[in-house]
Amino acid sequence: MKAVTLIRLENDNEKMVLKGVPDPDVFWVELYDLQDGSLLEKSDEEREWEGAIKLLESYRWTTYDTDYVEPSFTQMIIEARNRKIHPQHRMLSLYKRLLQGEDIVKSKAAREFRIGDEQIGRDIRKLRTFFASSDQTVDYDAADQVYRLSSLEGEALSKAEILAVMLILYAARGLNKEEVKSIEEKLLPFLSKEEQRQVRRFLHSYHFHYKPIATDESLTYIRTVYDAILRKRILSFHYEKHGTSEHREVIPYSLSFHNGLFYLLAKKKDAPYSEPVPWRFDRIKDLEVTPQRFRLEEPHIEVGGQVNRSFQMFSGPPQTVKLKVAEGILEYLYRAFPLFHQPSSSREGWVNVEVEVNGYDGIMFWILQQAEHVEVLAPLELRQRVSEKIAKMYELYAKSQPLA
Incomplete structure (x- = not known):
């Protein structure tokens, strides 16, 4: 009908x-x-x-x-x-709105509750007394002509904080669409009903056009891995790479996220002492927590520092690389390599820097992306590998003919 x-x-x-x-x-x-x-x-x-x-x-x-x-x-x-609203319900409604960070306009509130402006004023004074007991104040903003609750820092998520979290999630593309929406709906109750509608409208286009990099349930893997780390249990899974699938049993150390993908940081169960290496979630199948316990006998591993050295999540022994970098790309260098030092001042638009990395594979990708704006000074092995790669690229372009 x-x-x-x-x-x-x-x-x-x-x-x-x-x-x-x-x-x-x-x-x-x-x-x-x-x-x-x-x-x-x-x-x-x-x-x-x-x-x-x-x-x-x-x-x-x-x-x-x-x-x-x-x-x-x-x-x-x-x-x-014309339905009469009980005074207690009115007070509770005003209390909840202030607690959620909403501004109260006296005339609009009076119209909504079908009472006079003076009664709303008396309600606000009562709420001021109540909030004062918890070191919070209901202030009147004369410029905007609204009442709002102050001293809310640390008590609840603000609208700006919720928007920041959601914009990061949508930009990262690391969770599937249902997982992102679920997090959004769990964050919104920190806001008033009106602000919830505003934020939903603001994020609608992001959600509609969202294209996740991985479609598996990443949150399920995160929960499983975290549980294994806390309980000190060996993880078992099949790892798919280059068309093959191999069974692995590993000691889990931590989790990481990079470029739209989540990673398990772990090392093989029977391997001698070494730093954990990254395993991509989207390549892990049949993940299980085994009954086997593990004990970490080697020195404590600073996982956060290792992640900072792992550009594009490449692994390898820690290395210090010396580069000559054009001043204009220092910003991009810091984005890619948090652990970099600038031991010398700039000369004619160039800066000598030192970068801490894991292995050479990751930083080679970055160096080749920067073309003539970066020169490897040391170690000699990396300088030689970059030189050989450039020679192969030149040979490829010098001999081949472009497609019509």
């Missing part, structure tokens, strides 16, 4: 519509952008009129101007608008 518009409301930015389908009754809310008419949000469905009213109240529909009411629902809408 065709949906019927029961009530249409507007404010400066949005249009809110309560729709319904009679017999059996189904109600839901649709929120539209007032400027371009695009659908911003559609609520869950309610089967009872009381549920529909609670749904409207969650959107604070009394702060909107009524544009249209379906005639057969006029009296029901009037009764819903």
Whole structure:
């Protein structure tokens, strides 16, 4: 049966519509952008009129101007608008909004709760006394003409912090779409209902166009590996690489993330002392925690330092590489290699630096990407390997003919 518009409301930015389908009754809310008419949000469905009213109240529909009411629902809408709100419910609502970092506009709150501005003022004074006991204050911002709770640092995640976390997750592309959305929904309850809708709208395009690098359930692997590390248990899995699959039993040390992929940092169970190497999650199959326990007898390994030396997660013995670098790419050098030192001042636009890395394979990739802006000074072995690679590249381009 065709949906019927029961009530249409507007404010400066949005249009809110309560729709319904009679017999059996189904109600839901649709929120539209007032400027371009695009659908911003559609609520869950309610089967009872009381549920529909609670749904409207969650959107604070009394702060909107009524544009249209379906005639057969006029009296029901009037009764819903005039419904008396218990003072305790009003106080709890204001308390929750302040705690979630929401600004309280006195006139809008008075209109929503259908009381005078003076009563809202008295409510705010009571809340000030309550919050003062926990060293928090409800301040009035004269410039914005709003009340807000101060001294919230460290008490809850702010909107900016939640946005930062979500933007990093969407940019990293390391989790599948369902995992990212699940984290978003767990972070949003730190915000008010109105701010939740705002953040969902802000992140909608990121979620719609999200293309994860790995589609496996990375969070499941993270939980399994972390549990094995805490319980000191050997991990068993099949590792797929270059078309082959080999069984491995390893001692897990830690986890890492790089360039859209999660890694297990571990070493083979029976290998002599060595630093752990990275194993890509997307190549690990049949991961299991075995009953076998392990004991770390070798010196403590600083996993964080090892990760800083592992450009593109390449492994190998620790090395110190000396480079001559154009000043203009120092920023890119630091992004790739956190452990770099600048022992000399710049000369004619060039800087001599020292970089700590694991093996040569990773840094070779970076050096070749920088073309004529980097020169290897030491060790001689790496300088020779770069020279040979450049010679092979030149031979490739000098002999081959471009495709038509």
